[in-house]
Amino acid sequence: MHELDSLTQGRPIAIVGAGLVGAGWALVFARAGLAVRIYDANPAISNASIPLIERQIADLTEFGLLSESAESILARLTVCDTLQQAVNGAAYVQESILERTDVKRALMLELDAIAGPDLIIGSSTSGIPASAFASELSISSRVIIAHPVNPPYLVPVVEIVPSPDTSSSVIAFTAALMEAVGQSVVHVRKEVPGFVLNRLQAVLLREAWALVEEGVATCEDIDKTVRDGLGWRWSFMGPFETIDLNAVGGVADYAQRLGPLYRGIADSRSHTEEWSPELIKTVEDQRRGFLAFDELEKRRAWRDRQLMAFSAQRRKDDQR
Structure with missing residues (x-):
């Protein structure tokens, strides 16, 4: 936990988009000991994420893949009613919304209006480069692709793909965060559709x-x-x-x-x-x-x- 505390400064992780991929990411971060806030524009999806994670934790426990109790992990999860509530004070956002450029752009515009000055935003997109939906914004240098394999809490690889705007410090932070929570980081050196x-x-x-x-x-x-x-x-x-x-x-x-x-x-x-x-x-x-x-x-x-x-x-x- 020392490394994670140093990286996040004790601040929570926000999950935006709480479907199968988003819920899987929530489990990745909570399992590693981080406080996680979950938000989805559809409240039914947000509310369904916790029972889904409970079932996943039960299976992980059966296979001896968790080092602590289900109650401890679940206690780190909070479902939020608004995007503002989810990202306020967070160190990192993992976005896992619909795989459409226009939908992701709309979210980036929302985040641009409310994000703190050092909030880093990772996108789970499977192949859309960040420059296609996160350019010409005040947050552009802090947006990066962090593409997992579904389910991310079981398959560890994650592709880190910066846009031309992404700062080197954001690349380093995101890679360090992913490694600290147990993921296997692949550095994609330039934007190509579909990544690697x-x-x-x-x-x-x-x-x-x-x-x-x-x-x-x-x-x-x-x-x-x-x-x-x-x-x-x-x-x-x-x-x-x-x-x-x-x-x-x-x-x-x-x-x-x-x-x-x-x-x-x-x-x-x-x-x-x-x-x-x-x-x-x-x-x-x-x-x-x-x-x-x-x-x-x-x-x-x-x-x-x-x-x-x-x-x-x-x-x-x-x-x-």
Whole structure:
């Protein structure tokens, strides 16, 4: 807690947007020992966030992933009725509202009018650069992207993406804060749509959809290829380390041997077409054959518990 106290000077964290991502962020900060204020423009969403977090805490407790009681963590959470109440005196705001530039711009205008002179604002946006919604404001130098993977309290990576206006001190603060609350920080050095994570995911998804469209493989066989193949290695190492270990001479050897194959695959694709309604229906029909629509929420809960089991094992491995 000493490092966090030094960073935040004992001030709270504000969560603006209390859906699945926002509630997950609230748990990240509260679990780390920080006071958290939660606000959503829709009071029903704000009020639903606490029961959601209670369920998440119960599961985390079962897997031995918390070092203190549920009551202690929940006591740090406060639901606020107004944006002003949430951000007043806060050290940092984590915004997780609708993924639309105009909606985020409207919030930034509100924050510009009420934010204290040193309030730092992080956005959970999945791919919209901060310069698209936070430019030409008094707060512009204090706005930065802090993009998590959902749910952030289970998957630790967070992309830190400054705009050209973001100050170096804000970059340093946000990275230090995220590391102090247990996240794994990726520094994205310049603004690109989709940042790093979703650009990587986009390439895999684009090829997956194309393989279904061409009748090469079904959704389930493609999922098996990742789930029972690539994902086994990717669960504990990244693509560059993977190929570095997959050739006797390391990454340079791998590139020499298999570079032409990958170039040929890339040249065979233009990827200029959008996913057609017919293709989307094909994929939807295949997925619903494996998982009925009314089972989605149950399966999400199963996913989270799988991530908890994986997290518990990773902790044990890291301690060896």
